Amino acid sequence: xxxxxxxxxxxxxxxxxxxxxxxxxxxxxxxxxxxxxxxxxxxxxxxxxxxxxxxxxxxxxxxxxxxxxxxxxxxxxxxxxxxxxxxxxxxxxxxxxxxxxxxxxxxxxxxxxxxxxxxxxxxxxxxxxxxxxxxxxxxxxxxxxxxxxxxxxxxxxxxxxxxxxxxxxxxxxxxxxxxxxxxxxxxxxxxxxxxxxxxxxxxxxxxxxxxxxxxxxxxxxxxxxxxxxxxxxxxxxxxxxxxxxxxxxxxxxxxxxxxxxxxxxxxxxxxxxxxxxxxxxxxxxxxxx
Amino acid sequence: xxxxxxxxxxxxxxxxxxxxxxxxxxxxxxxxxxxxxxxxxxxxxxxxxxxxxxxxxxxxxxxxxxxxxxxxxxxxxxxxxxxxxxxxxxxxxxxxxxxxxxxxxxxxxxxxxxxxxxxxxxxxxxxxxxxxxxxxxxxxxxxxxxxxxxxxxxxxxxxxxxxxxxxxxxxxxxxxxxxxxxxxxxxxxxxxxxxxxxxxxxxxxxxxxxxxxxxxxxxxxxxxxxxxxxxxxxxxxxxxxxxxxxxxxxxxxxxxxxxxxxxxxxxxxxxxxxxxxxxxxxxxxxxxxxxxxxxxxxxxxxxxxxxxxxxxxxxxxxxxxxxxxxxxxxxxxxxxxxxxxxxxxxxxxxxxxxxxxxxxxxxxxxxxxxxxxxxxxxxxxxxxxxxxxxxxxxxxxxxxxxxxxxxxxxxxxxxxxxxxxxxxxxxxxxxxxxxx
Numbered sequence: 001x002x003x004x005x006x007x008x009x010x011x012x013x014x015x016x017x018x019x020x021x022x023x024x025x026x027x028x029x030x031x032x033x034x035x036x037x038x039x040x041x042x043x044x045x046x047x048x049x050x051x052x053x054x055x056x057x058x059x060x061x062x063x064x065x066x067x068x069x070x071x072x073x074x075x076x077x078x079x080x081x082x083x084x085x086x087x088x089x090x091x092x093x094x095x096x097x098x099x100x101x102x103x104x105x106x107x108x109x110x111x112x113x114x115x116x117x118x119x120x121x122x123x124x125x126x127x128x129x130x131x132x133x134x135x136x137x138x139x140x141x142x143x144x145x146x147x148x149x150x151x152x153x154x155x156x157x158x159x160x161x162x163x164x165x166x167x168x169x170x171x172x173x174x175x176x177x178x179x180x181x182x183x184x185x186x187x188x189x190x191x192x193x194x195x196x197x198x199x200x201x202x203x204x205x206x207x208x209x210x211x212x213x214x215x216x217x218x219x220x221x222x223x224x225x226x227x228x229x230x231x232x233x234x235x236x237x238x239x240x241x242x243x244x245x246x247x248x249x250x251x252x253x254x255x256x257x258x259x260x261x262x263x264x265x266x267x268x269x270x271x272x273x274x275x276x277x278x279x280x281x282x283x284x285x286x287x288x289x
Numbered sequence: 290x291x292x293x294x295x296x297x298x299x300x301x302x303x304x305x306x307x308x309x310x311x312x313x314x315x316x317x318x319x320x321x322x323x324x325x326x327x328x329x330x331x332x333x334x335x336x337x338x339x340x341x342x343x344x345x346x347x348x349x350x351x352x353x354x355x356x357x358x359x360x361x362x363x364x365x366x367x368x369x370x371x372x373x374x375x376x377x378x379x380x381x382x383x384x385x386x387x388x389x390x391x392x393x394x395x396x397x398x399x400x401x402x403x404x405x406x407x408x409x410x411x412x413x414x415x416x417x418x419x420x421x422x423x424x425x426x427x428x429x430x431x432x433x434x435x436x437x438x439x440x441x442x443x444x445x446x447x448x449x450x451x452x453x454x455x456x457x458x459x460x461x462x463x464x465x466x467x468x469x470x471x472x473x474x475x476x477x478x479x480x481x482x483x484x485x486x487x488x489x490x491x492x493x494x495x496x497x498x499x500x501x502x503x504x505x506x507x508x509x510x511x512x513x514x515x516x517x518x519x520x521x522x523x524x525x526x527x528x529x530x531x532x533x534x535x536x537x538x539x540x541x542x543x544x545x546x547x548x549x550x551x552x553x554x555x556x557x558x559x560x561x562x563x564x565x566x567x568x569x570x571x572x573x574x575x576x577x578x579x580x581x582x583x584x585x586x587x588x589x590x591x592x593x594x595x596x597x598x599x600x601x602x603x604x605x606x607x608x609x610x611x612x613x614x615x616x617x618x619x620x621x622x623x624x625x626x627x628x629x630x631x632x633x634x635x636x637x638x639x640x641x642x643x644x645x646x647x648x649x650x651x652x653x654x655x656x657x658x659x660x661x662x663x664x665x666x667x668x669x670x671x672x673x674x675x676x677x678x679x680x681x682x683x684x685x686x687x688x689x690x691x692x693x694x695x696x697x698x699x700x701x702x703x704x705x706x707x708x709x710x711x712x713x714x715x716x717x718x719x720x721x722x723x724x725x
Contacts, residue, residue, distance in 0.1 A: 013397060014395040014396060014397055015396060015397055015398055015399070016395070016396040016400075017393055017394070017395050017396070018382070018383075018385060018388075018389065018393060018394040018395075018396065019388075019389075019393045020388055020389050020390060020391060020392070020393075021388070035425070035428075037425050037429075037430045037431040038425035038426060040431075041421055041422045041425045041431070042422070042425075044418075045411055045414060045418070045422055048413075048414065048418070049411055049413040049414060052413045052454070053413070119408075120408055120409045120426065121386070122381075122386055122404075123386065123402075123404045123405045123408045124384070124386070124402065124404070124408045124409070124426055124427060125384055125385035125386055125402070126426060126428065283387070283388040284387065284388055286381070286386055286387040287304060287305075287387055
């Protein structure tokens, strides 16, 4: 009896127990919080290192969406004559591109997080969740800069023309961005966990993102789609996000609370699922990657 | 009970050999199906002890099998064993880089592991930025790093270049900076894997000194090394790993002795093979013979040892350098080194033999390890990685050699092993020669 109590006392003194498996919902969020300094240093690293030894430096952040928008205006606007719901083409495409890029950057970078960091993960332990979080945050900064560019154009059109009608839903933009990040992070974590074993997904991803962009109203308004395909596009949880983003800024597009709630719920599920799968894989991935 | 820092219980780790991707889906489904029925994982039952020299029948091996030991607080544990004995896997499991297949480890206190120096260094960032980043990866907070920043910089000796991107650093400077960060971690438990094998001699000394300081402060250290000298100097407890199991756990001297004498082949033949893709000349097999041409691992005082390395090379290598060195438990002892004597073949190609005879071995009855390596014509590029290629044991009785000191038996195992003729003289009396 006395031995048993003694044992119990010493059991409680262990600061950590390493076991083969963890509980499913043990995301070690407290650990993540402990490593918050690492999170911010990683964000800083991403930000500082990208444009070192380039002449234009952070100006590239502006040029990327600018060039894409220009291409879209020429290809989809001028050549294909796809409707922009009466909105100025530049602004229409730029809203789409800016928000979409944030999602696709998050997804792209997060989905290769195990492969990209295998050398670090193989040598040091820290809560792996820090890595995808740092990706989302550093891309958020990039998004912020690109959003400023968008706002620049937006103000210009707001003053010089009478085509756009921003409204109160502009206040929802932070939420929209958050949900977009959640979608990118969640799917990215799920894919990254699967690619540690099945590399095939890496090849599918580039193609998949491309395809998903066309299934999301980035280069066309939802209103221009009718018939059999519309259902698919409406069920895409990214659709309401892009539509609301555009509606808030430009005053054209579809807004409904139902769709927003649908997006919120799906984002939550994807992020939770992603985090669970990710923490499950992080313990064993070194043996398979 | 309460002064135990790490308690390892029944740790096993299974790896799958060969192509990981083949058949993983079917294995996964099998596993999942067994789990669903509440049965044991079918793949955990297969597998065999990890012995890399023997060809196994299953492609599942146990890198670690039922490892049990406790490390007390403040203890410095040296983990030794041959290549592939499971040392690194054990460290990886302890540092949470990979999970064990079965068993558990209980830990008291914060662990920091140094399986490599400079993990996460980004070449584009400056020394200063990398100190912060690397420190944070190793588990320090930003304020902790700021507090120790000057100390770290001072220890590294690269103050002048602190605002230069590390990609412009020499490899030596890089390592210095990286080790400096690591050396300033203040965990209760420190896990170190042969990081001391890098850097110049002066820096190595500094590192060993730092490790001594750490252990002197009452912190627990786990140290993996092939350098028996460093292990003996630093550690008080030894863990000898053998084929993924605990060969011995006890005081460091016995563990080192066991490591040096654990012969898998008494007939003096060692099977080697390619280690790493970059090896141009591969050491395939080593045969040890005495002066009578008999294959053996046991030698008497004054014997000769002939070391024959069967090599192979796919390409023609012109004027290669080779060296063969003998190491005692204290470290390197003597060597035949063509980088020094300049004697080398005009070229080698295909299958060939490098043989070297060390004559008149005047060594005490202890065990010794043979290392060998090779370099290309330039002398700077590697052709064969420096590695352990074999071992031998001196077996003569002390009184047969002529060492008749009363305490000779008890001191000989840990005495400096190389004998050079000498003479004593006390108080201007006649000098006494010791000529064995």
